[in-house]
Amino acid sequence: MRVMDLIDIGRYLGALILVLGLVGAAGLAARRFGLPSLTKPMKTRRLKIVESLMITPRQRLLLISRDGVEHLVVISPDGASVIEQNIAALHTEQAP
Numbered sequence: 001m002r003v004m005d006l007i008d009i010g011r012y013l014g015a016l017i018l019v020l021g022l023v024g025a026a027g028l029a030a031r032r033f034g035l036p037s038l039t040k041p042m043k044t045r046r047l048k049i050v051e052s053l054m055i056t057p058r059q060r061l062l063l064i065s066r067d068g069v070e071h072l073v074v075i076s077p078d079g080a081s082v083i084e085q086n087i088a089a090l091h092t093e094q095a096p
Helices: 003-033
Strands: 047-056 059-066 069-076 079-088
Touching: none
Parallel strands: none
Antiparallel strands: 047 059, 059 069, 069 079
């Protein structure tokens, strides 16, 4: 191999690492600050899945929280059904 070939390979690898780093930084910035059309920052989200339980391979039970109120929903291939609604949310979140 010639010295010029090694220099070219080094440039290509350096450019690849730079581009991957920029894409990763853009992804982190989008997650952190939120883009209006893509996602909201985690602090302003009103809806979250508190807990999920697989009942059968095709059925899942979800506890969904919205504005401090929780709803129990079962999801199956036939659709989704609300089992119980307006459950008072337990505030058992652990501090990091």
